[in-house]
Structure formats: structure tokens, C-alpha cells
Amino acid sequence: MSDLLETDGDRLLIAVKALLERKGVVSAAEIAERRAATDAASPGQGAKMVAKAWLDPAYRDLMLSDGTKAAEALGIPMLGMPPLGVLENTPDIHNLVVCTLCSCYPRAVLGYPPFWYKSVAYRARAVRDPRELLASEWKTVIPDTVRVRVVDSTADYRWMVLPMRPAGTEGWNENRLASIVRQGDMIGVTIPSA
Amino acid sequence: MFAPGARVRVKDAWPERQAPAHIRTPWYVRGVEGEVVRHLGDFANPEDLAFARPAEKKPLYHVRFRRDEIWPGKQPHDELLIEIFGHWLEHAKEQS
Numbered sequence: 001m002s003d004l005l006e007t008d009g010d011r012l013l014i015a016v017k018a019l020l021e022r023k024g025v026v027s028a029a030e031i032a033e034r035r036a037a038t039d040a041a042s043p044g045q046g047a048k049m050v051a052k053a054w055l056d057p058a059y060r061d062l063m064l065s066d067g068t069k070a071a072e073a074l075g076i077p078m079l080g081m082p083p084l085g086v087l088e089n090t091p092d093i094h095n096l097v098v099c100t101l102c103s104c105y106p107r108a109v110l111g112y113p114p115f116w117y118k119s120v121a122y123r124a125r126a127v128r129d130p131r132e133l134l135a136s137e138w139k140t141v142i143p144d145t146v147r148v149r150v151v152d153s154t155a156d157y158r159w160m161v162l163p164m165r166p167a168g169t170e171g172w173n174e175n176r177l178a179s180i181v182r183q184g185d186m187i188g189v190t191i192p193s194a
Numbered sequence: 195m196f197a198p199g200a201r202v203r204v205k206d207a208w209p210e211r212q213a214p215a216h217i218r219t220p221w222y223v224r225g226v227e228g229e230v231v232r233h234l235g236d237f238a239n240p241e242d243l244a245f246a247r248p249a250e251k252k253p254l255y256h257v258r259f260r261r262d263e264i265w266p267g268k269q270p271h272d273e274l275l276i277e278i279f280g281h282w283l284e285h286a287k288e289q290s
Contacts (some may be wrong), residue, residue: 083235087275100220117274127222128265129195150261155254155277156237165250 028152031163037077037112042111045076046160047181048107049086051174054165062086063162071109081108081158087151088162089188094142095161096134099153106158110186118185126150138189151188168194196255200230202285204257204278216244219282223274227286228259234277253280 021027024126049070053060063070067084078084084106099105100123105113116122125133130148134140142148151159163185169177184190196202206225208243218240234254242249254277261272 011241085234101218127220129267130270132270144269148261148269150272150274152220152274154220155240155279157234157277158253160270 010095034080038107040105041109043181043186044178045071045074045111046109046186047178047184048074048174050074050162050186051177053162055174056171056179060088060162061113064158067109067160076109078108082111083109083157085157085159087149087159087188088164089164089191091146091164093147093149094188095149095151096126096130097151097153097159097161098123099155100124100127104153106160106186108158109160110183114183114187127152135187138184140190152194160186162186163192166192166194195233195253196230196280196283196285198230198232201227202230202257202283203227203286205282205284207282214245216241219278220276222264223259223276223278226259228257228263228265228276230283231256231258231275237279239281240258254278255280255283257283 006118017028021028023085049063052074053063059070059073063086067086068078068081069084072078073086075135082104087097089095099117103113103118105117107113122133127150129141130150134142147152153159163181165177168182169180180192180194182190185192204219204223204226208221208224210217229288232255234256236251237250237254238249240249256274257278259276260270261267261274262270264274
């Protein structure tokens with residue numbers, strides 16, 4: 001084991017890839033395809049889902065009942081990805097996603113997580129005092145009448161937030177709506193505005 | 195199986211103190227009571243998967259906890275929603 005850990009990383013990668021290919025476990029083309037899908041994933045994909053859900057009640061229902069199917073319906077590759085769950089913000093509930101055990105994140109629809117998402121500080125503060133965290137770090141003040149629901153992503157699902165459509169966006173088309181949805185809105189640290 | 199709405203308690207168990215372990219149940223809810231929201235599906239037990247042992251599929255639940263049962267502070271209606279495997283849950287005793 002120690003030999004393995006001391007091996008030059010690039011050489012080790014080439015050797016393992018060659019072995020996987022020779023044994024028929026995974027081909028170079030399959031690895032390239034997965035790398036392309038991983039690199040293509042970005043908050044823009046989640047934002048497209050959110051905008052469509054704001055305009056299309058049937059799509060919203062699909063998104064809330066099966067996030068994976070809703071992502072696939074927009075052409076987002078979900079094969080081999082963990083199941084996606086979607087949490088809806090309402091006038092009564094504000095959702096905040098965290099992974100206290102590690103850094104589980106809905107990469108298929110939001111891309112790479114922001115640096116702070118993996119920090120020990122965010123993970124500890126999100127579960128212990130989410131209102132203080134949101135107010136002090138993001139100036140997001142959740143009114144006392146709204147319940148804060150912290151979703152600790154501890155196992156096999158990945159979670160994203162469906163924010164509420166902000167006032168002042170009446171008559172906007174899907175692309176324009178998607179343009180105002182940010183990464184943090186789908187984690188729950190911020191709230192979109194027109 | 196636990197039905198939606200069932201009152202449950204997370205086992206107050208600490209297997210990581212006995213031997214190397216990989217556990218997806220956060221320590222801060224061990225021994226805490228909550229309510230089953232729904233069954234999310236059955237997934238390979240991560241406690242075996244992490245050690246490359248044959249891993250049986252186990253039911254996974256979304257369980258809701260009151261924030262003030264875990265942490266001090268105000269806002270009694272705030273909550274936490276956490277994925278917990280069925281083998282970490284037991285039925286909570288009825289409140290008298």
C-alpha cells in the first residue's frame with residue numbers, strides 16, 4: 001500500500017486506466033465521456049430546471065417527485081449519478097442544504113461545489129445556527145414566520161433547492177428567468193431577486 | 195419498515211469507538227427523537243461498502259427533527275431533515 005501511495009500520480013493514473021481498459025472494466029471513451037459530462041455540469045443547468053418549474057406546473061410536479069427524471073427531461077446526463085431530490089421553498093419553509101459528514105453536492109445539476117460548501121465552518125454552522133449563518137455571511141434574513149429546514153445530505157441522495165419565483169418577473173421567458181438563478185439560490189444560502 | 199409519520203429515535207450507538215467504522219448517521223442526532231417523513235428507497239449499506247465487504251441493501255428514510263431538541267436557541271419550529279438508514283432507527287416510546 002505504501003508503494004502505491006508514493007507512486008507518481010500521473011504514472012499511476014495511466015497504469016490504472018490501461019489495466020481497466022485491458023480487463024474490459026471501463027474504456028477510454030467511457031472515461032472521456034464522463035469527464036466531459038462532469039466538466040459540462042454547472043449551476044446553469046440547475047437554473048434551467050428552476051426556470052422551467054416556475055413556468056410549467058407539470059414540470060414542477062415532476063421535479064419535486066423525481067429530480068433525476070426532471071433533469072433528464074432537459075437533457076442533463078444522470079446515468080450513474082446518485083438520485084436527485086428537490087426541495088421546494090414556500091412562503092412557510094426555507095430549505096438550506098449542507099453535508100456535515102463530507103461534501104455531498106448535486107454535481108450533476110450544479111457542477112463543482114463552491115469552496116465554502118466543503119468548509120468545516122459552513123458544515124458546523126449550517127446545522128447549529130442556520131439563521132445566524134445566512135444573515136452574517138450572505139445577508140439573507142429569514143423572517144421568524146418562515147420555518148428554516150436544514151437538509152443534511154448524509155447518504156445516497158443529492159439535494160437541490162427550488163427557490164420561490166421573485167416578484168417583478170411577471171411575463172419573463174424561461175431564459176430570462178434562468179439568468180437570475182444563482183448557485184447559492186439552489187443551495188439555499190441566497191434568494192433570487194428580479 | 196417505518197411508515198411516514200412514525201415517531202422514531204436514532205440509536206444512541208457509537209460503533210466507531212469499538213473499531214474502525216464508516217457511519218452515515220451524524221453524531222449530533224444519536225439518541226434524538228424525530229419523525230419519519232418518507233422512505234427514500236433501499237441502498238447498499240455504506241458501513242460495509244466502505245470496507246469493500248458485501249453490502250446488503252438497507253431502507254433509507256428521510257427523518258425530521260426539531261432543531262431545539264438538538265441545539266440551544268430560539269425558533270422552535272425550525273427543523274432538520276436527515277437521511278437515516280433503518281437499522282439506526284427504533285420506534286420511540288409513546289409520550290405519557
